[in-house]
Amino acid sequence: MRKTARLALLAAGLLLLAGLAGAAPKPLTFALSGNPDTLDPQKTAGTLTFQTVRSLYDTLVEPDPQGKLVGALAERWTTSADNLSWTFTLRKGVKFHNGDLLTSKDVKASFERIKAKEFASPKASEYAAITAIETPDDATVVFKLSAPAAPLLAALASGWGAILPKSLIETGHDFANKPVGTGPFVLKEWVRDNRIVLAKNPDYWLKSMPRFDSLIFQIIPERAVQVQGLIAGQIDGSDIIDQEDVAALEASGKVNVQRPLTALILVMAMNCSKPPLNDLRVRQAVNQAIDKQAILDVAYGGGQPIGTFMNYGNAYYKDFASLYPYDPARAKTLLAQAGVTKDTVFEMVLPSNYPPHVKAGEMYQEMLVKVGLNVQIKQMDWPTWLKDVYTGAKYDFTVIGHTGKLDPDGTLGGYGTEKRYVRWVNAQTAELIAKGATTIGYENRRKLYDQAMEIMAKEVPFVFTGTSYRRIVTNKRVRGFRMDPVLDTFDFRYTEVQ
Amino acid sequence: MIGGQAARRLFYAALVYLAILGAAAAAAPWVAPHSPTEQHLDRRLAPPGGVHLLGTDNLGRDLLSRTIFGSRSALLVGIVSVAISALLGSLVGLVAALSPRAVDNLLMLVMDSLLSFPTVLLAITVVSFLGYGLVQVMVAVGVIYSPTFARLVRVETLALKTEGYVEASHALGTPLAKVVFRHILPNLLGKVVVQCSITFALTVVIEASLSYLGLGAQPPTPSWGLMLKDARDYLAQAPWMALYPGVALALTVLCFNILGDALSERLNPKL
Numbered sequence: 042m043r044k045t046a047r048l049a050l051l052a053a054g055l056l057l058l059a060g061l062a063g064a065a066p067k068p069l070t071f072a073l074s075g076n077p078d079t080l081d082p083q084k085t086a087g088t089l090t091f092q093t094v095r096s097l098y099d100t101l102v103e104p105d106p107q108g109k110l111v112g113a114l115a116e117r118w119t120t121s122a123d124n125l126s127w128t129f130t131l132r133k134g135v136k137f138h139n140g141d142l143l144t145s146k147d148v149k150a151s152f153e154r155i156k157a158k159e160f161a162s163p164k165a166s167e168y169a170a171i172t173a174i175e176t177p178d179d180a181t182v183v184f185k186l187s188a189p190a191a192p193l194l195a196a197l198a199s200g201w202g203a204i205l206p207k208s209l210i211e212t213g214h215d216f217a218n219k220p221v222g223t224g225p226f227v228l229k230e231w232v233r234d235n236r237i238v239l240a241k242n243p244d245y246w247l248k249s250m251p252r253f254d255s256l257i258f259q260i261i262p263e264r265a266v267q268v269q270g271l272i273a274g275q276i277d278g279s280d281i282i283d284q285e286d287v288a289a290l291e292a293s294g295k296v297n298v299q300r301p302l303t304a305l306i307l308v309m310a311m312n313c314s315k316p317p318l319n320d321l322r323v324r325q326a327v328n329q330a331i332d333k334q335a336i337l338d339v340a341y342g343g344g345q346p347i348g349t350f351m352n353y354g355n356a357y358y359k360d361f362a363s364l365y366p367y368d369p370a371r372a373k374t375l376l377a378q379a380g381v382t383k384d385t386v387f388e389m390v391l392p393s394n395y396p397p398h399v400k401a402g403e404m405y406q407e408m409l410v411k412v413g414l415n416v417q418i419k420q421m422d423w424p425t426w427l428k429d430v431y432t433g434a435k436y437d438f439t440v441i442g443h444t445g446k447l448d449p450d451g452t453l454g455g456y457g458t459e460k461r462y463v464r465w466v467n468a469q470t471a472e473l474i475a476k477g478a479t480t481i482g483y484e485n486r487r488k489l490y491d492q493a494m495e496i497m498a499k500e501v502p503f504v505f506t507g508t509s510y511r512r513i514v515t516n517k518r519v520r521g522f523r524m525d526p527v528l529d530t531f532d533f534r535y536t537e538v539q
Numbered sequence: 540m541i542g543g544q545a546a547r548r549l550f551y552a553a554l555v556y557l558a559i560l561g562a563a564a565a566a567a568p569w570v571a572p573h574s575p576t577e578q579h580l581d582r583r584l585a586p587p588g589g590v591h592l593l594g595t596d597n598l599g600r601d602l603l604s605r606t607i608f609g610s611r612s613a614l615l616v617g618i619v620s621v622a623i624s625a626l627l628g629s630l631v632g633l634v635a636a637l638s639p640r641a642v643d644n645l646l647m648l649v650m651d652s653l654l655s656f657p658t659v660l661l662a663i664t665v666v667s668f669l670g671y672g673l674v675q676v677m678v679a680v681g682v683i684y685s686p687t688f689a690r691l692v693r694v695e696t697l698a699l700k701t702e703g704y705v706e707a708s709h710a711l712g713t714p715l716a717k718v719v720f721r722h723i724l725p726n727l728l729g730k731v732v733v734q735c736s737i738t739f740a741l742t743v744v745i746e747a748s749l750s751y752l753g754l755g756a757q758p759p760t761p762s763w764g765l766m767l768k769d770a771r772d773y774l775a776q777a778p779w780m781a782l783y784p785g786v787a788l789a790l791t792v793l794c795f796n797i798l799g800d801a802l803s804e805r806l807n808p809k810l
Contacts, residue, residue, distance in 0.1 A: 264772065265771070265772065265774065265775075268775075283772065285597075285772070285773060285776055286775075288776075289775055289776075335580050339580060339583065339597075339598065393671070393753040396772070399753070399758065400597070400598070402758070403578075403598060403758045403759050404578065404580075404598065406758075406759065407576065407577070407578045407598075407759065417757075418757045418758050418759070419670075419671065419672075419757060420671050420753050420754075420757055420758075421671070422667070
């Protein structure tokens with residue numbers, strides 16, 4: 042009798058265990074390379090934040106996989122004949138995580154929040170053209186502009202264009218720690234420097250999405266640890282895998298590797314205000330001393346060389362890559378003509394927090410030494426680099442990657458004037474770029490940008506090196522993972538987990 | 540403890556290693572088979588053997604040549620910063636011991652407050668302030684290790700001051716400077732030399748640590764710490780990248796410590 046009871050108890054226990062295992066499928070764990078500084082999408086410029094909040098918030102429009110902007114929270118939109126009034130019609134029945142229904146008032150409150158001077162958002166200037174936001178009814182928002190502003194649509198599609206609920210904005214809710222949006226997932230837990238746990242939003246406006254229940258961002262700064270985690274199956278995905286690790290990962294047989302192009306513009310910038318770099322011949326010589334493909338392959342794990350200041354694959358990209366081919370002999374001749382000798386010391390400043398740029402810097406330096414230049418490397422921490430190099434232009438050469446922008450003005454804006462860190466002044470280019478920002482329509486803008494990019498390609502304020510590939514590695518049980526083009530954020534809505 | 544015979548053998552082995560290291564550092568341009576900075580992009584991550592005896596790193600640089608040239612950074616930082624800390628520390632210690640109580644207390648307070656910081660953190664702070672580079676590392680490390688010398692010299696001087704011959708010399712009206720140079724300094728020398736040897740090992744480690752963090756030697760200057768930093772990302776594919784600088788670093792530190800122990804026994808015999 043006693044024996045039977047014990048057996049029955051054991052059987053019940055086993056059943057319970059089996060039931061628990063069945064009820065909680067393994068969540069999807071994705072590696073995040075650092076802790077986001079905040080989860081308030083309007084309060085930061087940090088990519089880590091946008092990579093996280095992409096799953097918590099939605100924007101009026103969003104890029105499709107090809108980079109074309111399509112409706113998201115807005116079903117459709119029209120612009121007036123003078124381009125000074127943009128009308129968005131909102132999707133019906135969208136609910137915030139707190140239960141509020143999305144209305145045009147929320148959109149107005151969100152953009153007024155990011156534009157407010159006292160709020161001091163680093164992205165406020167992107168909405169500067171908006172002079173008034175009108176809400177004729179719950180489903181309609183009208184943006185009134187001071188001047189035609191082509192880049193505004195891209196600003197509405199970016200992570201910082203997130204829509205927050207008006208009721209919580211008014212009560213001063215702590216969005217930095219407790220995000221509330223309309224997104225496909227809801228924040229469950231954020232353990233600083235460890236993990237961010239999200240759960241499926243059952244009321245998401247895209248029906249039957251997301252397609253899995255639980256998403257964990259595991260914060261793993263060390264790349265080697267991410268690789269081991271992928272091989273061991275402890276994490277399901279990472280977007281920052283080095284080319285060198287791909288062989289070991291593929292050998293494990295557990296993962297799929299994708300190699301899409303990034304939207305980066307990898308460059309070695311030159312300070313054109315400092316002699317002898319103000320001499321075009323010297324800048325040409327520097328360009329011809331560099332083997333771009335070698336730098337892309339070794340330092341950045343492969344990529345496409347470019348010839349002007351636009352990422353390869355961008356709709357506005359124009360190819361000038363063959364203008365100054367790799368030719369060290371020609372570089373030496375040009376340097377001799379310009380009278381540059383070993384007595385001129387060039388300082389190459391490298392941001393020490395970006396190992397690929399430091400590695401590339403070592404290669405640039407060696408290539409420049411080979412044509413007879415005297416180049417000294419100096420590493421700097423990131424805040425000092427931003428202050429001394431990017432703002433103060435205290436450098437001769439520096440190596441950096443410009444992140445791609447959804448709108449070409451985000452990339453080119455300000456170049457040709459004193460404002461940009463290369464200190465390259467060219468009135469014609471500056472005028473073309475300024476005109477491009479107020480011109481509407483792809484074909485019209487393309488004509489202007491083609492000219493501007495051609496001048497930049499010929500005058501070479503940079504060594505335009507190229508656009509690298511990224512390596513997205515996911516466990517074989519994960520399907521349909523997407524990254525938003527240009528924005529570098531993760532779109533988990535179409536992802537399926539087995 | 541290791542017995543006398545074994546200890547002596549260890550001491551000679553350490554001496555031989557350090558002599559070879561010193562010679563390699565001095566004659567690096569002639570000893571190294573390749574340029575330490577030239578990149579052979581077609582021979583990246585080559586395993587040991589062949590043209591590159593110890594293999595190449597991630598940019599196709601010869602590892603043997605980089606390890607040999609790396610000894611220069613290590614020894615240079617060691618020599619200069621030990622010299623700075625020995626001179627600065629001894630001076631402070633001597634002045635403190637021979638000065639009135641108030642000055643003594645003040646100087647030792649400053650030295651003790653320096654001692655209270657974790658060494659590497661203090662070095663990082665100083666280097667971040669002065670800018671990255673080997674020169675800055677030498678200055679920082681030199682200052683940071685001076686309190687050990689100051690403490691040592693002060694205590695020894697206080698003891699020597701009460702020795703009969705020193706007091707006698709003082710009583711005979713010999714000028715203070717002469718007393719210091721004739722009676723005090725010669726008697727301090729042994730202890731200071733031992734401390735130098737031990738401090739040397741510490742500075743080599745600090746140089747490697749700071750270079751590993753990117754704050755010390757700037758690329759492409761070969762430095763063991765910098766080589767270890769480069770190697771970190773390739774531990775799986777090219778373990779040899781980490782092996783040689785790691786072994787060289789470990790051996791150098793070990794040998795300086797053995798040297799310090801042996802010298803301490805020889806120069807400061809305990810009765």
